[in-house]
Amino acid sequence: MRVIICGAGVVGACSAFELAKRGVETVVVERAAVACAASSGSGGFLARDWCDGTPLEALARRSYVRHAELVDELADEPADEPGENWGYRPVETLSVAAAEGAGRSASDAPDRPAWLDESCVVQGRLGTERDTAQVDPGAFTRAMMAAAQARGARLMIGRVEAVAPGRTPAVIVDGTHMTADAVVLALGPWSAIARTWLPIPAVFGLKGQSITFRAPQITTTHNLFVDYRFADGSTAQPEIIPRPDGTLYVCGLSHQTPVPLDPWAITPDADRLERLRRMALHVIPSLRDAEVLVERACFRPVTADGLPLIGPHADHERILLATGHSVWGILNAPATGEALAELLTTGETKSVPLAPFAPSRRTGTGR
Ligand SMILES: Cc1cc2nc3c(=O)[nH]c(=O)nc-3n(C[C@H](O)[C@H](O)[C@H](O)COP(=O)(O)OP(=O)(O)OC[C@H]3O[C@@H](n4cnc5c(N)ncnc54)[C@H](O)[C@@H]3O)c2cc1C
Known part of the structure; x- marks a missing residue:
């Protein structure tokens, strides 16, 4: 069987890995570079049970387990950069409130990180090292793609211009027709372009800003979810993620x-970046002297009902969708790839049910 995957973000890379592992001839077509978008610009925060009670529960729990397993499964494999690993580690996770201009807080939570500004209030513990973790998402995605290639998958840099359905669907890449037994569309927020070739539910892009500082002084694992109030009364919910690489x-x-x-x-x-920087420097005063390594933006793929689209197209079963993972794409990519690979090689999914994510469902708009 030959499968063409369009898009080498985390979802495409994990799907390629799981297919190649099962001996499927796999080609990944990527327009720019592996993990060039949200799959490297995101936080990489992982939670075992934050999706409990929602249709994502089984996918998230299975993915959380797979993230830990992959560390051992690929332990002896070099990633694409010699020495690169993807920084997986369990973390403590706190909810913090902060207000611009606020004075010293009376909060003295026992696990309050010493690097937090004294005006910040630790509202509670959202997770512990037993149930929250993190990866460097770009390094993880590149490692999954490298592991897929080590198992025979081929990466092709080229722009997917169209997909033609049929018994042997075709992908047109830079004017060249490539045929396959199945095509997986893992185009993240670019899934919208597929609507010019096929009727699929709408996928939107939500743009987020991020700044990466050099901060070796932050030596605890605390990931922070912050409720922030600016002096003008506006609010924001930044996420703060220290990584093991300092x-x-x-x-x-x-x-x-x-x-x-x-x-x-x-x-x-520029204006959103400036507000993000102001929040960061207030919440962690030692960042005032820190070098800024990266300032960037990227889009997360969102559907109208908030659930990903995973599985065969409603009318063309040889074209599968794997997109719309919203805020949990890094978390949920491993089980997404695993389930798709099971479906394509055995005709059914054993690890997690894909019914809640069927592209044939009514998402509220676009169909
Ligand atoms: C600011 C921010 C923070 C986040 N934090 C977290 C987090 O902490 N935890 C978590 O689990 N998730 C997080 N997410 C969500 C996560 O990053 C995304 O859900 C995930 O990266 C989506 O992956 P993807 O593979 O679907 O899409 P993408 O990473 O966008 O990949 C799609 C790929 O398709 C390629 N492409 C586009 N057009 C074409 C074409 N015509 N031909 C070929 N290739 C094409 C692109 O170049 C790209 O490489 C965050 C997102 C953002 C924006």
């Missing part, structure tokens, strides 16, 4: 706006 990632201030066709054309918004 960097600290901060993201937030998402909004819906058109996705540029070229992934390299995405640029951060």
Whole structure:
């Protein structure tokens, strides 16, 4: 069997790995570079049970387990950069409230990180090292793609221009027709372009900003979910993620706006970036002297009902969708790839049911 995967973000890379592992001839077509978009610009925060009670529960729990398993499964394999690993580690996770201009807080939570500004209030513990973890998402995605290639998958840099359904679907890449037994569309927020070839539910892009600082002084694992109030009364919910490589990632201030066709054309918004920087420097005063390593923006793929689209197209079973993972794409990519690979090789999914994510469902718009 030959499968063409369109898009080498985390969902495409994990799908390629699981297919190649099962001996399927796999080609990944990527327009720009592996993990060039949200799959490297995101937080990489993972939670075992934050999706409990929702249709995502089984997918998230299975993915959380797979993230830990993959560390051992690929332990002896070099990633694409010698020495690169993807920084998987269990973390403590706190909810924090902060307000611009606020004075010293009376909060003295026992596990309060010493690097937090004294005006911040620790509202509670959201997770512990037993049930929350993190990865460096870009390194993880590249490692999954490298592991797929080590198992025979082929990566092709080229722009998917169209997909033609049929018994042997075709993908047109830079004017060249490539045929396959099945095609997986893992185009993230660019899934919208597929609507010019096929009727699929709408997928939107939500743009988020992020800043990565060099911060070796942050030596605890605390990931922070912050309720922030600016002096003008506006609010924001930034996420603060220290990484084991001595960097600290901060993201937030998402909004819906058109996705540029070229992934390299995405640029951060100066005003939102400035507000994000202000929040970060207030919450962690030692960042005032820290070097800024990266300032960027990226889009998460969102559907109208908030659930991903995973599985065969409603009318063309040889074309499968794997997109719309929203805020949990890094978490949920491993079980997404595993389930798709099971479906394509055995005709059924054993690890997690895909029914809640069927592309044939009514998502509320676009069908
Ligand atoms: C600020 C921010 C923080 C986040 N934090 C977290 C987090 O902490 N935890 C978590 O689990 N998730 C998080 N997410 C969500 C997560 O990043 C996404 O859900 C995930 O990266 C989506 O992966 P993807 O593979 O579907 O899409 P993408 O990573 O967008 O990949 C799609 C790929 O398709 C390629 N492509 C586009 N057009 C074409 C074409 N015509 N031909 C070929 N290839 C094409 C693109 O170049 C790209 O590489 C966050 C997202 C954002 C924006």
